[in-house]
Amino acid sequence: MIKGKHREAFADLVLEAMERQEPDAPKAKREKRHHRFSTMPAIIALGMHIRHDHKIPVIEQEMTVAAGAMNVLNALHAEGFGGMWVTGPFCEDRVLLDALGLPEPGRIAGFIFVGTPEKVIEDRKRPDIDDYFAIWKGETIVFGADAD
Incomplete structure (x- = not known):
């Protein structure tokens, strides 16, 4: 966690990481x-100590971090705080990763900004779930989101 x-x-x-990874930004x-990084009340770094030689597949290790991050976001919102998960090419910067104690093959899944909302956050329009959800009935599924 980064704070204060x-x-x-x-x-x-x-x-500096952004300048190395996105010099044309x-x-x-x-x-x-x-x-944002200098003013957020608290920042949670989502580090991943991925083990390629482990019995648990890499994708499951990565999804575990993502599920944990989502649980943190849900808990923050349930307690009245705000949370936002941010990523970008700067998250791949080896100097930044080393500074966070994530030597190879360590990675970062992003950062969660933590604070208290100054105003009520209005819900934004979400995609129709029917375009992304299906029940398999023995035939190939075509999702609405993929249809032309």
């Missing part, structure tokens, strides 16, 4: 990312 006086220094590390995007 350490946020500014960490935001600088993120910006617009200045506004770099500034927004630095601002």
Whole structure:
């Protein structure tokens, strides 16, 4: 977790990683990312210590991290906090990963920004679940989201 006086220094590390991974990123995007990392009350780094030689397949190890992150987000929202999961090419930066104690083959699944919403967050329109859900009945399924 990154919080308090350490946020500014960490935001600088993120910006350096972003400059290495996305050298052509617009200045506004770099500034927004630095601002968010330096001002969020708390930031949770979602580290993954993936073991390629383990009996549990890599994809299951990755999905475990994702499921854990979703549980953290749900718990934050249930307690009245706000949480937002962010990623980007900067998450692949080896210097940043090493600074977070994630040497090879360690990776990061992103960061969860934690704070208290200043206003009621309105729910946005979600895709129709029928386009992504099906019951298999012995024939090939075509999802509505994939139809032309």
